[in-house]
Amino acid sequence: MTARPAGGPPGSSAVETSPGAPAADAPAAPVPREEDRPAGGANPAAAVPAVAVHGVDKVFPVAGGGATVALAGIELTVAPGEFVSLIGPSGCGKSTLLRLVGDLVEPTRGEVLVFGEPARAARAARRYGIAFQQAGLLEWRTVAGNVELPLQVHGVSRKERRARARELLDLVGLGDFAGHWPAQLSGGMQQRVAIARALAEHPPLLLLDEPFGALDEMTRERMQSELARIRWETGTTVILVTHSIPEAVFLSDRVAVMSPRPGRITDIIDVDLPGRLGAARVGDGVPAGPAAPGETGGPTAVDADDVREQAAFFAAVTAVREALRAGGGA
Numbered sequence: 195m196t197a198r199p200a201g202g203p204p205g206s207s208a209v210e211t212s213p214g215a216p217a218a219d220a221p222a223a224p225v226p227r228e229e230d231r232p233a234g235g236a237n238p239a240a241a242v243p244a245v246a247v248h249g250v251d252k253v254f255p256v257a258g259g260g261a262t263v264a265l266a267g268i269e270l271t272v273a274p275g276e277f278v279s280l281i282g283p284s285g286c287g288k289s290t291l292l293r294l295v296g297d298l299v300e301p302t303r304g305e306v307l308v309f310g311e312p313a314r315a316a317r318a319a320r321r322y323g324i325a326f327q328q329a330g331l332l333e334w335r336t337v338a339g340n341v342e343l344p345l346q347v348h349g350v351s352r353k354e355r356r357a358r359a360r361e362l363l364d365l366v367g368l369g370d371f372a373g374h375w376p377a378q379l380s381g382g383m384q385q386r387v388a389i390a391r392a393l394a395e396h397p398p399l400l401l402l403d404e405p406f407g408a409l410d411e412m413t414r415e416r417m418q419s420e421l422a423r424i425r426w427e428t429g430t431t432v433i434l435v436t437h438s439i440p441e442a443v444f445l446s447d448r449v450a451v452m453s454p455r456p457g458r459i460t461d462i463i464d465v466d467l468p469g470r471l472g473a474a475r476v477g478d479g480v481p482a483g484p485a486a487p488g489e490t491g492g493p494t495a496v497d498a499d500d501v502r503e504q505a506a507f508f509a510a511v512t513a514v515r516e517a518l519r520a521g522g523g524a
C-alpha cells in the first residue's frame with residue numbers, strides 16, 4: 195500500500211435469512227484471491243483508460259445569485275477492471291464527481307472521457323450502470339421485472355430479458371426471489387436487485403453512490419464481500435462513493451481522497467491486501483473477469499474477516515485516515 199500524488203496514472207438490522215442469502219452467522223462470503231484470477235493475455239483495451247477526468251471544475255449556480263464551487267481541478271484516471279473509491283467529508287463533491295462520470299451533470303470546465311469517449315457518448319452507448327443509496331426499485335414490478343426494466347426499455351426480447359434476469363439474480367444470490375415483490379425483500383436484498391439491474395446491459399463501468407449506506411453493519415460487510423465477488427466475476431470497472439474508510443479499503447485497488455469543498459483529489463492511496471484480488475494485474479493490463487469459456491471453478495475462498503483483520507488492511511485504513519486529515523477532511 196503506497197500513497198501516490200493525486201492525478202497520477204493508475205498502476206498506471208436486517209439480517210437476511212433467504213435461501214439466496216446466507217444468515218448472519220454463516221461463514222463470510224469468499225473473497226477472490228489474486229492468484230485465483232483467471233489467466234488472460236495482454237489486454238489492448240487497457241491502453242485506453244476506463245475513465246479519464248482532466249482539469250474538471252464544477253460550479254453550481256445558487257438561486258438568488260452566487261455560486262457553489264463543488265469541484266476544482268479534478269484529475270483522475272481509472273484503468274479498465276480497476277476498483278476505485280472516492281472518499282471525503284460530506285459535501286466535498288464525491289457524488290458530483292460520480293455524476294459527472296455518468297453524464298448526469300456536465301462539467302463547468304475540463305473533460306470527462308469514458309473508455310476514450312466523451313461521457314455523453316458513453317452514456318448513449320450504455321457503457322455504465324449506476325446504483326444509489328436508495329435501491330429505487332419499482333414496487334409494482336417483481337424483482338425480475340425490475341432487473342429486466344433497462345432491457346425492456348431498450349427493446350430486448352422477452353425471452354432474452356428473462357434469461358438475463360435469471361443469470362443476474364443468480365449472480366447476486368437472489369435466484370429464488372425472481373417472482374417476489376420489492377416490499378418482500380430486506381434492504382440488503384433490495385440493494386442486490388439494484389446492482390443486478392445496473393449490470394443488466396453488461397456495462398463495463400459500474401458507478402455506485404453509497405450503495406450500502408443505509409444497511410446495518412453486518413449486512414453491509416456481507417454486501418461488500420458480494421460486491422468483491424461480482425466485480426471479480428464480471429471484470430467490471432467500479433467507481434464507488436463511500437463514507438466508510440474500511441469499506442473503501444476492503445473493496446478498492448485505489449482510494450481517492452478528497453478535500454472539503456471545493457473538492458479536490460488530495461491523495462490517492464494504493465491498496466494491496468494479500469489474499470485479495472489486487473491492483474497489480476490491472477496495472478499489467480489484464481482485466482479482472484470471468485473464467486474463459488470452458489474454464490470451471492471460481493475463486494478459492496479467503497475468509498473476508500481474515501482480509502479485514504490483516505495488518506495490511508489496518509495500515510491502509512490508517513493511510514486513508516491520515517490522507518483525509520492532511521487534506522483537511524477529518
Ligand SMILES: Nc1ncnc2c1ncn2[C@@H]1O[C@H](COP(=O)(O)OP(=O)(O)OP(=O)(O)O)[C@@H](O)[C@H]1O
Pocket residue numbers: 254255262263264282283284285286287288289290291455
Ligand atoms: N444540483 C445541485 N445544485 C446546486 N448545488 C449542488 C447540486 N448538487 C450538489 N450541489 C452542491 O455541491 C456540493 C457537493 O455536493 P455532493 O453531493 O457532490 O457532495 P458529497 O461529497 O457527495 O456529499 P455527501 O457526502 O454529504 O453525500 C454541495 O455543496 C452541494 O450542495
